[in-house]
Amino acid sequence: MAHVRFQGVTKLFGDVAAVDNVELEVSDGEFVVLLGPSGCGKTTLLRCLAGLERVDGGRVEIGGRDATDLPPRKRRIAMVFQSYAVFPHMRVYDNVAFGLKMQKESKVTIKERVESAAGLLHIEDFLHRYPAQLSGGQRQRVAVARALATKADVLLMDEPLSNLDALLRLEMRAELKALLQKLGATTIYVTHDQVEALSMGDRIAVMNAGRIIQVDSPLAVYDRPADMFVGGFIGTPPMNFVRAEVAIEDGRPVARLGDATVRLDEDARAHAGRTAILGVRAESIEVEAAAGDGLVPATVVVVEPLGSHNLLTVRAGANVLKVSARPDLFPAPESEIWLRIAPDRIRWMERDGGGAMAEETADVLRSREAILSQAGNEASTG
């Protein structure tokens, strides 16, 4: 049994809670990604699980045993470090065999497991070499092989791909995912790269300021972010947030964005009469050439051709939006276009003016608008 449970885990550095009362359950064989910006506590949480940090409160359970007070070597975990931490003074073979040697396995078993792990990571040819003779990518494979060879209950990975160059990172991502799926190992993976998180995890735990904001499948985190932080952090480009008044028109709930009126789903009726923050993804907005019922007029600020699609930055009243358009659409800057936003793709964020969290997010909104509108001003004067 290799499931993991964090119960009320807290870790303090001085007065600051790097990890603040975290609750998380990871099932046996599950691949969970801890995702967040730097300083959010994801690495600290991982290290608490590894036993490299002492928790100041709460409980860590591994495979049903209380591991809170156990030193790392007794927790039956294996870890891949961001810097790989491959021992420079030992050959690759001895590196991969290290954990097994500590477990006092027989020479035969060690040879078997080392070769098998090396085979999985395609480093059989390097076993006799020293780490200094290997490239960064090869060293990374040695680190993974070393962790896999121990057949530990839980595999921990701390940003293992972040030191690789972009192309290699892409390849390793797929390779690692395939490998770990095949092995069915319980894995907890830390990264700040949301693309990595979306591509690899069974579930993603989005963290900020020491807390888990949302734990869900990649699709759910992408499509239904719990708040503006998650919506803004996940997805390229980040989710659009607009402030709009919710009203009832012709008996149906609508949102007023400036002069435009957008139809909303039935569940919006509860918010009628308020100013709310709506979230909508760039690819959920369609571009129309002419005005129409329920369409939002907008002015083009800048067009970025990205090959597979064009990313438009547009101004709609007081809001600035990113819109994903067909790759052959090139509206001129300052030209007028109309946006169609499907009601079922609109998400509700924290209501404007509703408490400290909403104020914080309103600030984020304001500052983003300021930056984008400044860019827009420069584009128009340029």
Add this chain to the structure above:
Amino acid sequence: MTARAALGRIGVHLAAILLALWVLIPIYFITLAAFSTQESVYQYPKALLPTDLSTDTMSFFLHSEGIVPSLQRSVIVALLTLVISLGIGTPAGYALARFSFRGADTFRLSVVGTRAFPIVILSIPLAVTFVRWGIDDTVYGVAFAHTALALPFAVLVTSSVFAGISVELEEAAMTLGCSRASAIARVILPLALPGLAAAAIFVFIISWNEVFAAAILTLQHRTLPAQVLAVLNASPLPFKFAGGFFLLAPSLIVILIIRKYLFNMWGRVVK
């Protein structure tokens, strides 16, 4: 390369050569003097080329009274100093490198601050204390004094050696089944060994060269520098020259061995 730049390069090389000569020529002379016959030591003008080499002067020096025993004592003192100062200093260096504990900065500051205290102020009371402890005029007394001198250096150097080894290596070993002690023994020490060895050699040479404390703390059982100093102005020239060479010979070898580490040592010791 422009003519001006080429001239500049030549000038720079010339300056370097001149400075190198300034360091090497005196060493050359003393070596020459030490390996000549006793008569040629008094001769004037002196031979500037090694035409008449002989071990006469050297053997005169070595056979002078008290020299060989003092030589042995210098070696023993240096070895003792090395063992004690590194034995005590390495754990402290490790603690400074790996842990951020309350008082770490104060500790580091006090260790650095001991440099402000001249050996002079140490040795004189120690001479009195050692009489009381019964170790005056012994190698142990001198070793203790030398250790006091070398210990801050040992702490700072070992601290920087350990700091240069990524803590993740230790942590990786711990996740793979080692206790902290085992992780240090299997992973950290092998990697720290070159740096530690360089520190050890440097401590040895510090002790070997030290004159003041050795001269104050010993009477009948002197170390080499103390012995040479005591009889220096009453001794004939051959003794002086051979003694000078003997005192400086180890440095030639030592610097050759550890020159790569010196910058790391001093660079980081300096903070």
Add this chain to the structure above:
Amino acid sequence: MASVAQPAAQARRARRWEGLPYWLVLPTLAYLVIFFAWPTIQAFGLAFREDGVWTLDAFDTMVNDLRFKEALRVTLILIVVIIPLQFALAVAMALLVNAQLRARGFFLYVFLLPLAISDLAAGIVWSSIFTERGYLNTVLEKLGIIDTPYIWLDFQKESLLLFTIVVAEIWRSTALLMIILVAGLQGIPKEFNEAAGVFGAGFWQRLWHVTLPMLKPSIQVALLLRVILAFEVFATVIAIAGEGTTTLAAEAYRWENTNQDENVAAAYASLILVLSLVSAGIILRFLRTRKEQLLR
């Protein structure tokens, strides 16, 4: 539903973990207290007491001794003369080492050699050169500059003796300064000098306006170390000048060994310590780098 870990077990583990660094540091601390702090206090005790009575006798004897003024004067002169010269030389050597010379390894080795040479050996080496029948006179005569050997180590001419000592000390102890400066130089990214060059600064201007200011922290450390060591100058003087001249440290040695008077020796030691600390304070004050000016 979160169950809190047993506080007692956690506290126990916390205590065991927390204690480790202190245990590792304890032997060093204890050693330094026993063999450093305590002797320093004792030294002051010896200087200010005689046979259990608080008295300034030792200081009295010291100050009124014939050789005291000379010792003090010579020590200060040596410091004032040697250190600026040494620094200029050390900067030159450091710059040379840092420049991409051919045979850089060789030059490095040579420049570093004096680091491991004791002051006694250095004194002997240079006395062999400056002695009447020594190498300097031999070379000068071969070059035709003099006819008969010149007496460099003339005990009547203090300035000449001091000159020799200065040469020997510079020869021996510049390597230490050089190392500290080189370490500092390597910490200065070369883009700064390149940028200065692009904006029109020549070699000396770059040195003065860019390199040296950025080297200030290293210079401060080097200066500190050197000044403190300078107050200990001892064996060089004896090797070169014998009884011809003296320094504070040499006097301390004589009072302890030859005169067997530990109280006066301690008085000298205390004086040396005070002078060292005062100099250290002055240097720290005047070479203070404002935090905002550091690159960190």
